[in-house]
Amino acid sequence: MPVTRKGPFESDSVVEAIRAAIVSGDYVPDQRLVEADLSERFSVSRGAVRSALLQLDNEGLVERVPHRGARVRAVSLAEAIEITEVRMAVEGLCAAKAAQRVAEAEIDELWQIREQMIAAVGTGAVMAYSGLNNRLHRRIVEMSGQSTAESVIERLRGQSVRHQFRLALRPGRPLVSLPEHLAIIDAICSRDPVAAEQTARRHLGSVIEALRDASAPTALT
Template sequence: MVVSVGNEVGADSVANRTAQAYQDLRALIISGHYAPDSRLTESELTTQLGVSRGTVRSVLARLAQEGYVTTEVNRGARTRSFTVEEAVEILETRAVLEAALAAKAAERATDEDIAAMTETCRRMWDQQKPGGRDEYVRLNHRFHEQIRQAARQSTLTRFVDSLLYPLVVRQYSNADRTNPRLESVKEHEAILAAIGTHNPESAAAAMRHHLSAVRRALQLNFAMSNDPSSSGADNC
């Protein structure tokens, strides 16, 4: 009986280390620490994550199943890169799901939810300046997360979280642009106004409009990526 308990504790410890290594590596990929199509070697990852090669293999297998990395026999693992067609499909899917979440948020948002989104939009205006892009991107992410929380719809939220949208943005956004897209805050405020007046149809339409604009900006970058002389467009 004592041996069994010890084995269970050991198994829990291994599972915890594997789960933490998965979270750490996934966060590194999403944050852009690795460029698209970067090679991931087991030896480097064991040092970086502080786990065994067996744990690294388990983590890479899970990330491959979820689409964050690709693996080939005898060639190891690489971070995922996307064709233009794949990226557009992900953007279109995101628009459908987040429009539905915005509609739910309009139905269910509390005064506290609306106040939090209002404050985020106010701070987004403060970043509409050269050099404000990084903080604006963080606030943009917060605003969309606040909508998901206000929607209180776990199934839709889970589907959105499973999309590889952050990787698409990392691959195709214009890293040289330092200021946010000019109309972006106005689009967020239109979403907020519809949620604040508890109008689901308007909230969904405003979200679709916003994400269509994001898609068009990124699609411009798709085209500009083949033209080194062009500066492209921002994604936010």
């Protein structure tokens, strides 16, 4: 949907819009991002687009090629695995901190997500489960109170999201990841930081193994 907001927050709006379009696959790896086209699509100035592309370049979602403009950066499988290895360390820390800080209302929220994940897998609602997966990971980081970790993880997740999305759609993958997610939730709700960190790291280790298994030429572009 075009962004129409003007004024001092215009650049922030178009950053969010372009980022969402890249993450959702509207713009594919190596596709050129033409300032004039983006300006028209999102109803913002070319200056705002230029600023947004610079920020997305810093985030690693976009790369600027001399004399050729900007394009969506392609992230290789090897890089996606490296990114997930970093996430494993940082998100493990966040899970431990969340277990130490979690409030009763947040425990209730995590149990709601838990029940919704079980229901989604039970009915084969893969896209709903994928959305709950992302929500759970984000909420754990937010509950941890680790603002630096949050900014790092958001940047890394954005870079590897295509590989993660493909992985989420692989037949049988939700049946593997569901018990891993439930174990993380149970540890945090039990306020057990050691178990929370271990289960979070174990889950992302499983993601890494699944990414490696998906390295066949027919599985990735």
